[in-house]
Amino acid sequence: MEVLILPSGREVCEQAARIIAHLVGARPGAVLGLATGSTPRPIYAELVRRHRETGLSFRGVTTFNLDEYVGIDATHPCSYRRYMAEAFFDHVDVPAAQVHLPNGMAADIPGECDAYEAAIGAAGGIDLQLLGIGRDGHIGFNEPSSSLGSRTRIKTLSAVTRAANRGCAPAGEELPGHVITMGIGTILEARRCVLVAIGAHKADAVVETVEGPLRAFFPASALQLHPHATLLVDEAAAGRLALRDYYRSVAAAKPAWQRED
Numbered sequence: 224m225e226v227l228i229l230p231s232g233r234e235v236c237e238q239a240a241r242i243i244a245h246l247v248g249a250r251p252g253a254v255l256g257l258a259t260g261s262t263p264r265p266i267y268a269e270l271v272r273r274h275r276e277t278g279l280s281f282r283g284v285t286t287f288n289l290d291e292y293v294g295i296d297a298t299h300p301c302s303y304r305r306y307m308a309e310a311f312f313d314h315v316d317v318p319a320a321q322v323h324l325p326n327g328m329a330a331d332i333p334g335e336c337d338a339y340e341a342a343i344g345a346a347g348g349i350d351l352q353l354l355g356i357g358r359d360g361h362i363g364f365n366e367p368s369s370s371l372g373s374r375t376r377i378k379t380l381s382a383v384t385r386a387a388n389r390g391c392a393p394a395g396e397e398l399p400g401h402v403i404t405m406g407i408g409t410i411l412e413a414r415r416c417v418l419v420a421i422g423a424h425k426a427d428a429v430v431e432t433v434e435g436p437l438r439a440f441f442p443a444s445a446l447q448l449h450p451h452a453t454l455l456v457d458e459a460a461a462g463r464l465a466l467r468d469y470y471r472s473v474a475a476a477k478p479a480w481q482r483e484d
């Protein structure tokens with residue numbers, strides 16, 4: 224696993240946007256796996272800026288989001304379809320037909336999950352999967368105890384996640400308790416994973432991901448199995464890493480031919 228420690232959250236997001244822009248520039252038909260949550264918002268803002276100011280085009284790109292709440296539609300303030308439209312899709316040139324999120328309103332949820340997996344396969348698999356991380360170690364919405372081989376399916380959110388995400392719900396309304404999420408097995412099949420973590424409140428999750436044991440109880444630790452996983456973290460999120468000086472020295476000594484931007 225590559226760990227890149229950057230001075231600030233702003234630089235974490237700029238680096239993530241640079242990696243995505245580099246991929247899309249080199250491969251206009253790239254398949255992107257996308258994440259929501261508070262952490263990636265500046266990444267989308269930077270990609271929108273590059274689209275407007277440098278002509279970066281997403282016309283050939285296909286996207287698959289990690290997850291969506293069950294039982295709400297795109298008009299709901301917690302909807303990830305709505306989040307993605309507002310943060311990214313409405314501001315770039317990606318055709319609507321090439322955008323995919325799980326449909327949390329589907330009458331047949333298992334059928335929807337199978338169709339989502341099939342659509343990822345039909346697109347040729349995901350070239351780059353962007354990930355955030357929950358304090359309980361979830362990636363996508365694979366909560367602790369999720370099978371490390373899991374595929375897209377329905378999951379129940381943990382109390383920790385519901386508390387962290389409840390901000391979008393209108394006063395007096397509960398956050399939906401169920402989600403559809405790509406599985407850990409689905410995520411691990413992406414050709415590259417880029418996880419972003421910012422802030423001291425993510426430091427425990429980052430150390431467990433990188434230096435803790437591989438275990439379903441901490442789903443992000445599954446990235447230890449991935450051949451090309453990059454963690455972009457700010458100083459605060461890196462604060463508990465035992466080998467942080469080593470990770471810094473690796474980044475500083477990275478051969479020019481290995482750099483991707």
Ligand code: F6R
Pocket residue numbers: 257258259260261262263289290354355356357361362363364
């Ligand atoms: C969202 C997702 C989640 C978030 C995680 C962190 O699509 O997959 O795993 O990345 O809950 O969220 P923030 O960035 O809000 O701390």
